[in-house]
Amino acid sequence: MEFRDIEIFLALAKELHFGRTAERLRITTARVSQSIRKAERRVGGPLFERNSRNVRITPLGEQLQQDLSAGYRQITDGIAKARAAAGAMSGTLALGTMGPMAQTIKPLLDAFQSTHPDVKLRHREVQPPEPLELLRSGDVDVALLWLPVHEPDLTVGPVVHVSDVLLLVSTDHPYAERESVCVEDLGDHCAFLPGRLPASMEAAFQPFHTPSGRPIARGPRPSTWHEVLGLVAAGQGVVGAARDAALFYSWPGLTFIPVRDMSPVRWALVWRTADESPLIRALSYVATHRSAET
Missing domain, CATH: 1.10.10.10 (Winged helix-like DNA-binding domain superfamily/Winged helix DNA-binding domain)
Incomplete structure (x- = not known):
């Protein structure tokens, strides 16, 4: 072969x-x-x-x-x-991740640093309500984002992580004691919390309609993840989240519930097409080959 x-x-x-x-x-x-x-x-x-x-x-x-x-x-x-x-790469690569999501790809980052010890990784926090902002502003070179990303100016690199979708609700919410919910449930009681992001990315965690076609209401528009947590804890809405969030954000007043009929969300490295650099290609190369072997 x-x-x-x-x-x-x-x-x-x-x-x-x-x-x-x-x-x-x-x-x-x-x-x-x-x-x-x-x-x-x-x-x-x-x-x-x-x-x-x-x-x-x-x-x-x-x-x-x-x-x-x-x-x-x-x-x-x-x-x-x-x-x-051969390349003896050096320099700084600014990587955007959502809070502690960098921990989910730590083996990849360790492998990259081992291969390119003279490259400095600089971490920046991406806010889920506005996941493309730091890329578009040039504050990060590459970001770990959930798919789909269908933006003409951005390149989607290798998938490096997959996570199930959970529903984040307040402990006083009617769903808080359930073992799981389905998307159809969201049409009755739930107001989601969208940010300023592409509709396709929003729908990956927060569908716009139930399977029967009923609209799923939208609520306030927070600008940071901590605002999202505060609004949910206050009972002003619910939000879909990656399973990883349950590991890192076990706040009082919040409960995570599996959404049993939503597909897992895939996370990939994304960068500005016009600014693709040797450092970005090197990180993508390590990610691609680690993914193929694991």
Whole structure:
């Protein structure tokens, strides 16, 4: 198998979705399918079972994944070290994350710093109600943002994190004692708290309509995440949040409830297309290759 085919196979073994694998590696789904068919012909058996609903890895595929992963890691680590030695990169890269979200990608950041020890990472806080502001102002070079991001001036890099969606409510809210809620529930009692952000990004956490078509009301427009927490604690609305928020924001008066029928949210590195730099490409390279092997 060629190196790129190994990379595609390992990425699909993790994602179990041809479209997400293609997006993650920035290739077409046809290229993913072609590569997997070629690999299956080479090994002499099916590596994945696929139908219109899902993709499953076969026992043969699991064995191949185990056998290839260690070698793939050695190869990519060697390439990264060689690139670091040849490039001797230095400078400062401003990274925007939402509060402690940097902790969720700490292994990636550690790997980047290990590969490029002379590069200084400068952290800035991105506010969820206005996630694109620091990118657009030039205050950060790259930001960790949830998808989808469909902005003509921005490039979406590799997906580096996936999180379930929880509903953040006050402890006095009628839903506070529930084990979970569904999106249809939100049409009855919940006023969401949108910020000034693209509608597609807002809908990832806060749909505009229930599955039956009922509108989901909007409430106040906070400008910072702490304003959001304060408004929710005061009972003035609810908000969808990443599961990670429950780890970092266990405030008195707040409760997190799973939303059982919302798809997990994917997080990716995003940067201004016109200002793509060698440092950004280096971070993206490390992220892409770490994602393929984990």
